[in-house]
Amino acid sequence: MTYLSKTMILVAGLALAACTNPDRFEDQAGLGGGGFGAGAGAGAGSVSDPTSPAYFQQAIGDRVLFAVDQSTLSPAAQATLDRQAGWLMTNRDFTAVIEGHADEQGTREYNLALGARRANAVQEYLVSRGVAGNRLRAVSYGKERPIEICSNESCYAKNRRAVTVLAAGLGS
Amino acid sequence: MMRSLLTLLAALMIWAVPAMAQQGGPLRLEITEGVIEPMPVAVPDFVADTPAAQELARNIARVIAADLTGTGLFREIPAAAHISRITSFESPVQFSDWRAINAQALVTGAVNVDGAGRVIARFRIHDVFAGQELGQGQQLVGDRDGWRRIAHKVADQVYARITGEGGYFDSRVVFVSESGPKDQRAKRLAIMDYDGANVQFLTDESSIVIAPRFSPTGDRVLYTSYETGFPHIYLLDVTSMGRRALPTLEGTMAFAPRFSPDGRTVLYSLSQGGNTDLYSMDILSGASTRLTTAPSIETAPSYSPDGRQIVFESDRSGTPQLYVMDAGGGEARRISFGAGRYGTPVWSPRGDLVAFTKQSKGRFHIGVMRVDGSEERLLTASFLDEGPTWAPNGRVIMFTRETQGAQGEARLYSVDITGRNLRQVATPGGASDPSWGPLQN
Numbered sequence: 001m002t003y004l005s006k007t008m009i010l011v012a013g014l015a016l017a018a019c020t021n022p023d024r025f026e027d028q029a030g031l032g033g034g035g036f037g038a039g040a041g042a043g044a045g046s047v048s049d050p051t052s053p054a055y056f057q058q059a060i061g062d063r064v065l066f067a068v069d070q071s072t073l074s075p076a077a078q079a080t081l082d083r084q085a086g087w088l089m090t091n092r093d094f095t096a097v098i099e100g101h102a103d104e105q106g107t108r109e110y111n112l113a114l115g116a117r118r119a120n121a122v123q124e125y126l127v128s129r130g131v132a133g134n135r136l137r138a139v140s141y142g143k144e145r146p147i148e149i150c151s152n153e154s155c156y157a158k159n160r161r162a163v164t165v166l167a168a169g170l171g172s
Numbered sequence: 173m174m175r176s177l178l179t180l181l182a183a184l185m186i187w188a189v190p191a192m193a194q195q196g197g198p199l200r201l202e203i204t205e206g207v208i209e210p211m212p213v214a215v216p217d218f219v220a221d222t223p224a225a226q227e228l229a230r231n232i233a234r235v236i237a238a239d240l241t242g243t244g245l246f247r248e249i250p251a252a253a254h255i256s257r258i259t260s261f262e263s264p265v266q267f268s269d270w271r272a273i274n275a276q277a278l279v280t281g282a283v284n285v286d287g288a289g290r291v292i293a294r295f296r297i298h299d300v301f302a303g304q305e306l307g308q309g310q311q312l313v314g315d316r317d318g319w320r321r322i323a324h325k326v327a328d329q330v331y332a333r334i335t336g337e338g339g340y341f342d343s344r345v346v347f348v349s350e351s352g353p354k355d356q357r358a359k360r361l362a363i364m365d366y367d368g369a370n371v372q373f374l375t376d377e378s379s380i381v382i383a384p385r386f387s388p389t390g391d392r393v394l395y396t397s398y399e400t401g402f403p404h405i406y407l408l409d410v411t412s413m414g415r416r417a418l419p420t421l422e423g424t425m426a427f428a429p430r431f432s433p434d435g436r437t438v439l440y441s442l443s444q445g446g447n448t449d450l451y452s453m454d455i456l457s458g459a460s461t462r463l464t465t466a467p468s469i470e471t472a473p474s475y476s477p478d479g480r481q482i483v484f485e486s487d488r489s490g491t492p493q494l495y496v497m498d499a500g501g502g503e504a505r506r507i508s509f510g511a512g513r514y515g516t517p518v519w520s521p522r523g524d525l526v527a528f529t530k531q532s533k534g535r536f537h538i539g540v541m542r543v544d545g546s547e548e549r550l551l552t553a554s555f556l557d558e559g560p561t562w563a564p565n566g567r568v569i570m571f572t573r574e575t576q577g578a579q580g581e582a583r584l585y586s587v588d589i590t591g592r593n594l595r596q597v598a599t600p601g602g603a604s605d606p607s608w609g610p611l612q613n
Contacts, residue, residue: 069491071446097401104574107515107529107558108382108605109428110485110492112403113441113448113469116425120446139402140425140443144380149354151555151576 051091053166060087063163064122068105068156071117073125081122084164085129092135098122099163100140101147103156108142115140122162208592210247211334213240214275214300216258217251218293221284228291228319229283235323236279238367239341240330243568244593249275261294267303275300279330291319295326297333307333320369321612328611340563341366344609345570346384346393346410349373350582350602357602361395363410366563366608368584368598374408383428383559383605387435390609394429394438405429405440407455419458428471432499433479439463441471450484452499463501474518474526475499476543483507483517483526483543494528496543507545516559519543520566525589527560527569538571540589551591556580561608570597572604 045052047059056062061084064077073081088094100119102111119138127133148155215237218229240246256269261282270278281295296309310329312322321342328339349362349371361374361381374393375381382403384395393408403425405418420426420442428441438453442460450463450470464470468488475482476499483496489506492513497504508514512532519526523543530537530550536557541548556574563569567589573596574582582604584597597603 104556105531106513107472107485107492107531109441109471110469110487110515112382112425112427113443113471116443116448117446117469124446137402137423138446141380142382144357144382146355149578149580151578151580 053094056084056087056091056164056166060084062165063161065157066118066160066162068103068160069114071114071121073121078125081125082129085126085131088126088131088135094166094168095135095137096164096166098126098136098138099145099165100138101145101159101161101163102143103159104143104146104151105156106143108144112140112142115142118160118162122164126164208245210241210245211276212249212274213237213246213277213279213330214249214254214270214273215240215279216254218281218283218295219258219261221282225283225285225291228285228316229281232281232283232293232319232323232326233279235320235367236327236330239324239327242367242595243331244588245331245335246277249273261296265298267298267300270298270300277306277330277334279326281326285316289316290314291316291322293322293326295329297330320365324365337567338565338611340565340568340608340611342612343564344386344390344612345561345584345597345606346374346386346609347584347599347606348381348384348604349599350604351377354578354580359604361393361408362603363393364599371600374410374413383607385430385607386609387431388433388610389435390612392431392435393607394431396427396429403427405438407438418453418455420460428473430473430475432475433477439473439475439482441473450482450501461501463497464504472516476519477521477523481519483519485515485517494526494545507541507543508548509545510548518560518562520562521564522566525566527562529558529560529571538569538587540569549591551587551589552585552594557585559605561606563608564611570606570608572606574604 044054047054061080064080098119100115102114119140123136123138146159148158215233217233220226220229237248241248253273255272256266258280278298278300281293284292290313292313294311297306299306312325314322324341327341331339343366344363345366346363349360350357352358358377359381360377361384362371364371379397379399381395381397384393393410395406396403397406405426406415407418408415425443426440430439436455438455440451441448442451447467448469448471450473451460452463453460466488468486470484470486473482473484480499481496482499485492486495492515493506494508494514494517495504495506512530514528514530516529517526525540526543527540530539535553537550538552538557538560539550554573555576558572560569560571568586570584570586572582573585574580581602584599584603584606586597587594
């Protein structure tokens with residue numbers, strides 16, 4: 001004879017305890033695109049205002065792209081980051097989270113590590129150009145947040161990116 | 173004796189695909205590369221001891237049959253073909269009627285619902301051609317809501333007695349339930365029976381969650397969540413739903429957590445300054461030990477069943493490959509040498525195989541290899557297969573398959589370690605990152 005009643009009760013108990021987390025993750029990025037390198041969001045300001053996040057996104061360029069599996073910064077990427085560094089040095093009220101991303105050709109956890117490499121490459125470059133390290137933080141989304149959704153190189157090339165997402169307020 | 177059915181078990185343990193031929197005498201086995209001939213089995217409706225048990229009696233038999241045929245090792249003889257009707261659990265079985273329709277195994281049972289609402293099921297397994305009961309009849313008792321577990325337990329007994337291997341039907345899977353478009357996919361942690369029934373959500377959609385892992389006893393889950401905005405590891409008790417973040421260094425990202433076989437230690441990846449290495453953490457004290465120090469990516473670790481070794485993924489050679497090292501760290505030896513990229517190694521519960529994801533020529537595969545890297549075999553191929561997890565008995569692998577393009581969607585599939593019997597697991601919507609828990613008590 002095998003008695004299951006005890007475990008059965010535990011299984012039934014689970015349903016009652018089903019979790020309802022409060023909405024804890026308000027998007028951290030806040031300004032200038034709502035994270036994930038999306039388009040201009042609330043609070044981005046006007047692109048004609050050179051101190052606005054919208055200007056940073058569109059005129060300066062908030063993102064750099066990477067070759068397959070790589071985290072090295074191309075000359076074009078370095079030029080973008082030079083402009084980002086200059087802007088951040090001028091507009092010192094902003095901090096930034098650098099989001100590293102990968103395309104879908106790779107396993108989830110490896111891509112998370114790859115995105116971390118990319119975000120870090122950008123962070124280090126900005127610091128080398130004079131931006132205070134405590135204004136920058138890196139995060140990787142791996143392949144969790146593609147911006148383009150087709151499954152070929154034209155989309156993959158845009159998804160292999162690091163996006164500098166501004167947030168208001170000096171952290172330190 | 174039950175000799176005839178028991179002969180099958182020997183073959184099932186052998187790697188090569190077994191084939192079974194029945195030629196008048198006792199079951200005979202031929203080990204060939206051909207397709208197995210599934211064993212014909214009859215699972216007539218269980219006998220309802222009371223009218224209240226009628227529906228359960230039918231449903232339990234249906235779930236048993238679905239479990240058995242779902243393995244690809246059994247074929248059900250439909251009720252319409254049955255000559256005998258089982259109207260009493262105690263009456264002798266008319267074996268000639270079941271031989272006449274070539275049923276080799278017969279499962280009979282009875283179901284009662286007592287005054288307290290508990291379900292009491294009795295069952296017997298019969299070796300039809302030997303005209304014998306196979307093992308002893310058993311009785312199972314459970315709550316009404318747990319009737320599927322009773323059916324799974326019966327099916328596990330049938331599977332175990334006929335194949336000689338442990339069953340896997342009374343088990344659960346923790347996974348990530350997915351919804352929404354590809355660029356804004358919402359993810360929630362969920363738990364379900366191995367066959368997709370009884371889905372329950374463990375988190376809401378407010379933050380990205382990835383790659384949960386069941387503890388060896390199935391009572392806790394480790395997973396990675398972005399709820400702070402950065403990936404960190406959480407430990408969830410699935411009974412109390414209590415949950416806590418595991419401590420990691422400020423300014424780092426932690427992910428890819430895995431339990432040790434004794435459930436006391438967590439292996440994980442920590443990214444710091446762009447470099448990802450492996451660490452282990454004592455769950456009780458929260459103290460971490462660094463296991464690798466290479467400037468390359470080290471992630472996706474998995475303990476051997478004895479807890480002494482770790483297989484993991486590293487790109488130290490230039491591309492992601494599989495390595496094995498001692499549980500305390502130190503020198504690692506590469507075990508993957510085929511063309512392509514290897515990731516997500518998972519040590520089998522039996523200890524003899526490593527399942528992995530392989531990327532080659534624009535395709536993804538789930539494969540298995542010996543622990544020393546020999547005898548690599550690819551089991552699947554598609555646009556994107558990844559993240560294998562082992563059934564408790566080490567015979568079946570579940571994994572994520574994602575379809576191509578803007579409408580691409582992730583679903584769970586299972587496949588036998590021989591590469592046969594590829595099946596989609598029924599989930600209510602998109603699903604990824606399965607982790608198969610242990611057989612329940």
